[in-house]
Amino acid sequence: MEIVKFLATDLEQGRRLDHYLAENIADLSRSRIQSLIAEGQVKVNEQIVKANYKLRVGDHITLKIPDPQILKVVPENIPLDILYEDDDVVVVNKSQGMVVHPAPGNYSGTLVNALLYHCKNLSGINGILRPGIVHRIDKDTSGVLVVAKNDSAHQNLAVQIKDHTVRRIYLAIVHGVIKEQTGMIDAPIGRDPADRKKITVISRNSKDAITTYEVLERFADFTFLQLKLKTGRTHQIRVHMSYVKHPVLGDPLYGPQQNKLKVSLKGQALHAAKLGFIHPSTNEYMEFSAPLPVYFADILTRLREEKN
Numbered sequence: 001m002e003i004v005k006f007l008a009t010d011l012e013q014g015r016r017l018d019h020y021l022a023e024n025i026a027d028l029s030r031s032r033i034q035s036l037i038a039e040g041q042v043k044v045n046e047q048i049v050k051a052n053y054k055l056r057v058g059d060h061i062t063l064k065i066p067d068p069q070i071l072k073v074v075p076e077n078i079p080l081d082i083l084y085e086d087d088d089v090v091v092v093n094k095s096q097g098m099v100v101h102p103a104p105g106n107y108s109g110t111l112v113n114a115l116l117y118h119c120k121n122l123s124g125i126n127g128i129l130r131p132g133i134v135h136r137i138d139k140d141t142s143g144v145l146v147v148a149k150n151d152s153a154h155q156n157l158a159v160q161i162k163d164h165t166v167r168r169i170y171l172a173i174v175h176g177v178i179k180e181q182t183g184m185i186d187a188p189i190g191r192d193p194a195d196r197k198k199i200t201v202i203s204r205n206s207k208d209a210i211t212t213y214e215v216l217e218r219f220a221d222f223t224f225l226q227l228k229l230k231t232g233r234t235h236q237i238r239v240h241m242s243y244v245k246h247p248v249l250g251d252p253l254y255g256p257q258q259n260k261l262k263v264s265l266k267g268q269a270l271h272a273a274k275l276g277f278i279h280p281s282t283n284e285y286m287e288f289s290a291p292l293p294v295y296f297a298d299i300l301t302r303l304r305e306e307k308n
Contacts, residue, residue, distance in 0.1 A: 001066055008059040017044065018051040021063065028065070036063065073102050073128060078114035083288045088153040088280050089146055090119060090132075093290040096142040096267055101130040115147060122147065123154035135161055135232065140252075140267020143170070144275035144290045156280035161232060167276030167287065170227045170237055171216075173269040173299060174246040175255065178215055178223045185211045185240040189233050198253060199235040201243045209233045211240045219303045221260045222249060226273075238268060249299070261299070269296055 004025065012020055018037060022030040036042055037051045041064045044053060055061075081093040092111070094100070099110045107113075115122060115132060122132030125148075132147040134157045148154035160166050190206030192198040210230035217224040223246065227237055238254045241247055247255035250265030276287035292300075 001064055004063045004065065006061040006063075008055045008057060008061065010057050012055045012059075013057050015055050016051070017042070017049060017053040017055060017061070020055060021061070025063070033063075036065070041066070073107060073112060073116060073131075075117035076108060076113040077117050078109065080111075080114050080118055081290075082118075083144065083290065084286070088149055089157070090115070090149060091144060091146050091275070091288050094137060094142060094145050094272075096140050096293055096295070099139045100136045100145070101133050103129070111145070111147075119149060121149055123149060123151050125151050125154045125158075134158055135166075137272050138235065138238075138268075138270075140250075141270045141272060142290070142293045142296075143272025144288050145272070146275060146277060146288075148280075153280040157277060160277055164230055164232075165278070166232075167274065168229045168232065168272065169274040170229070171271045171273045171292065171296075172225050172227060172237065172241070173249040173296070173303075174223050174225055174241050175249060175259065176221065176223065176246045177218050178213075178225070178246060180215070182214045183212070185209075185213075185244060187240060187243055189236065189239050199233070199239045201239065207231070207233055209236050209240065211237055217300075217304075219307050222303060224300065224303075237270060261302070263299065263302075265295070269299060271296055 006024065018030055018034050021033045034051045040048045043062045044059050082090060083093055084091040094111060099106060101112045102110050112131060112133065124131055126133050132149060134146060134148050134154055137143060137145055146157060148157055187201045187209060188203060188206035189199050189209045190202045192200040208231060211227055212230065213225045213227045215223055216226050229236060238248055238251055242254035249255065249259060249261065249269040251268040271292055272290065274287060274289050276285060279286050
């Protein structure tokens with residue numbers, strides 16, 4: 001176990017404890033620090049405090065960092081739809097229902113398990129549970145995902161994502177008929193204080209989120225959309241479309257329990273159709289497309305038949 005100590009000076013007066021520690025311990029994210037505080041691993045003047053504790057001059061801060069738990073993520077021979085691969089990146093078309101990386105209680109059957117079987121090397125920046133994972137798409141969202149095979153590529157792609165220069169285009173079927181041909185949703189989102197499993201549009205403890213959309217086709221009770229992300233927040237499209245009263249069809253978290261189409265879906269009708277980025281080594285722009293999954297195409301066929 002590693003023990004780290006700090007002494008608060010007049011420069012830290014009034015600062016939040018978790019913010020201060022996040023800025024002064026480069027190897028730990030703020031969420032990890034908040035978890036350690038909640039676990040009682042952080043003390044101020046030998047007292048357990050909360051993450052929002054306001055520092056005072058002379059405060060003695062002690063942080064205990066437990067030794068990392070040794071976990072083994074096992075490579076699994078799971079088929080992958082690989083769109084492109086070289087020494088730096090691998091681009092895959094993730095199927096609906098596949099979790100991107102392992103998490104407590106779910107260490108098998110993920111994209112990472114499959115990648116570890118397929119690839120000899122993956123970037124180690126995100127640790128043993130998320131090797132090579134630069135960005136994610138939800139379990140029940142299908143489509144294009146890029147994975148880094150070395151740390152240099154990972155860092156390069158992470159900067160592009162942070163700078164919002166990665167081109168991401170999604171396709172979705174949403175409830176209701178959207179009259180405007182195009183639109184933009186500019187609404188900050190963050191964790192729902194009433195339900196920690198959900199993200200919601202909220203002003204406090206939130207991040208800017210911008211989604212643009214274009215209507216591709218209208219039906220009696222649904223709309224087929226193309227959406228572009230200007231920011232990439234957790235559940236962003238799903239939350240934004242629910243916020244404007246047009247939730248994604250089949251969304252178990254943000255949509256209605258029943259739908260007028262009366263089809264059984266395993267998740268939301270949301271597909272990451274295109275992904276474009278600058279290659280980390282060649283500096284060339286590359287763009288990849290993933291065809292609509294069969295279930296999604298079948299729904300569109302049924303809607304068109306009913307329309308005609």
